[in-house]
Amino acid sequence: MNPALAGASIVTAAQMRAAEVACFAAGVSQVALMERAARAVAQQVARFARSRPVLVLAGPGNNGGDGFGVAWVLAEWGYDVTVATLGQDWNGAAAVMRDRWTGPTTDLDDATPRPVLVDGLFGIGLTRPIAAPVRGRLATLAAAAELVVAIDVPSGSFADQDASDGVEADITVALGALKPCHVVGDTARCGHLILADLAIAVPGDTRLIARPVLHPPSRADHKYTRGLVIVIGGTMPGAARLAAGAAARGGAGYVVLASDDARVPFDAVVSRKPDAIAAMLADPKLGAVLIGPGLGRDDEARTRSEEAAASDCPLVIDGDALALASIDQLACRTAPTILTPHSGEFDRLFGTGGGNKLERTRDAARRSGAIVVHKGADTVIAAPDGQSIVAHPPAWLSTAGTGDVLAGIAAARLAASRDPMRAAIEAVWLHARAASLAGPAFVADGLAMHLPQAIAECL
Template sequence: MPRNRDHVLRQVLTVAQMRDAENALISNGTSVDELMQRAGRGAGEWVRRIAAGRSVTILCGPGNNGGDGWVIAEYLWGAGNQVSVIEAREAATDAARTARSLYHGAVRAVSDTCQGDVLVDCLFGSGLTRALPDDLHALLAGLAARHPLRVAIDVPSGVDSDTGAVLNEGLPDWTMTIALGAWKHGHFGMPARNNMGALRLVDIGVDAQACAARVLKKPLIEAPAFDAHKYRRGLLGVVGGAMPGAGLLAARAGQHGGAGYVKLAVERRFLPGLPADLVVTDRGALLGDARIAALLVGPGLGRDEQAEQALREILCAGRPTVIDADALVLLKPGMLGEAACVVTPHEGEMAALESSFGLASKGLRRERALALAQASGAVVVFKGADSLIAAPDGALVVSSPASSWLSVAGTGDVLAGTIASRLAVHGDALRAAEEGLWLHGEAARLCGAAFTAGELAAAIRPALEECLA
């Protein structure tokens, strides 16, 4: 395998793409048995570490996920762990039967109500699209209740790996889920992601696949050049409106996101006690400043005729722009020009945009985001518990869920300001969206519990410090 496989290991595959990736390896001479050994031994090492000498029960199904379970069991048995296997269904593939024949440890009856320390779910992996049969669902639930530590292999049984949909009610919570070969969309999709615990990946040698999504990663951000000044670092213009506090929050986040200069266009009388380091101006002066590197419009803008006129003026300026909040409801296809643009809708705003652009509000979240990106020409940050980013060229970036404490007023304004700040620094819409989304999630982690949007905006700075080259 190549020494540096970071770009490959960040890809997120559908079931069909994963099948193609494995078939490519097989066509090049790697046997199915060898792939199963790679997957099972890699997962077995993770299980061995979790078990730390404690007893392990492995539940094996009939397919190749069950075969992986037999390999894990043999790996643990060889390492001296106390391990036993429950064969829920007889092995039904050649590779699974081979793995079954190589196992030397104990096999328990399905009727055995065993207890143990660690349960390993190898019942069904990726590719499952229907609910578990009642007997297997009951077996899995009962074993999970009698094992305090629970590990799912590839994708938890009862989860659709292409969507993250939960196919059975009452599925167990998992301590860890170990993906095999590549991440699947179900590892990041709600509601299943909420119950998967820690995520780990076993590399089995698959190559990069065309059109694959990728996982959002920590960005690498360079400090300003030695001879930098405030305009060279990026001048960000934030346009406020009827609710000026939202614009102020976005501007504060922009100041911490790396831009060299942030100007807020809002009526001064609405904001007594403005911080001394934030320049306040009017919209006309802001749009007339040729040094503006990026604009942000939407937080607190309002939705009346004056707000719509302001949005038109801003988009006519032809600058890289982040469009958020109220501006998303007002946005129409004819308003967008050629400049780089990022839109940041939540579910309700997404539906409004889909209506404006003649798109159907149905399908998977990633499909909807990609359709809007293609129709609008903008990079789409589709916010939610499972936020993702879609670009007009088909690039798709998925992120792990951020802190649930983000469910407080104003945090969307902070995200928009952070993305806009990064856009002012370098002008690349997709890169700015990725950097802003990661910084926003990390800032939430640093804040801990019950933070305010203002505290989140301040935490963008230490989050950015973690990314410095």
């Protein structure tokens, strides 16, 4: 994902339309807004077109109106531009843009490929899949082009759904704000994503992740104020060890590993026998508990998991503990809770239905009362109040044990702030940044040693 987009708002098509209406009510005309959009897209085309001939596809709605506007601006700047349409009549601002365009215009069926393709067929108003013949022409023209620039969304993508369809663009210029299809699902079809900020005020409760601000310890701090973390282990002790090491490197003041296996990742992590778990959970100095990595699913695991869930300690629940948890049990908790499911764990706990990944994760957070970190290439962090954050961690994280590391970092951050949304965002950012610093083909054991550098970048 383009790093310049850090913190950018993500809105639904309906929210975008409401924001446009408010903008019109504030005195901006539809034509003026479309001109802003067209100029912003034309600027991006001009950055990469290198004087090559341009074919603009203009569909039946305002996305097509933007297309005519782009053609008009590029022609003014001296580009060789042709427009291909589906042969409709246009209304409102799109009709004004259509009338401004006096250059060559053809039917989509008759259009011949050109090196630069500007896709203004459909935007956020797509109501059904594109008919097969149009889809075929679009795919042919895109495949023959050297550069494909999509206006707002790649045509064929439904703005409010996980990206799964639509033309494969090299560049997508999102207008006004990002939409769900830019950030969840198969987002690679957007190519390089650029946001044209058209000075439209949009809601800010759903955003791309941005680098968090962390504070160095103060003179008054000591190991317990920095955060005491207990990692509860089980049948696969290596996973809990990885998590404990990540908690220590993720900024915790004190890490205890409660496991039958006495091995620790390094000497600063303290080993305790699991029979002391009940006493540990009652320790008022406790900052956060992590349960799940390598826990197993036997009776002992169930007992430990229930003890942790029933405690009033801030809790991170990962891996096997997610399989042992129920939504009702989670909803009864009053202490801060973070869940870190991958998609399989998420579907098992919350079901598979209901909207895009943002909506599903928000719904899971609302039902469980927990912060939900729905992991993957498009990681969604959602809070019960509807706030959500999307992150795109490096794909090199797709290796065993990296989830244990994330859970350990989340526990450390939760112990430090007691604010589970903040902790989840910090953990996801630090985890992704550590992965970038680790370079290609790292193993999970080597990931946490890059956390201090990642933390240093947030101070």
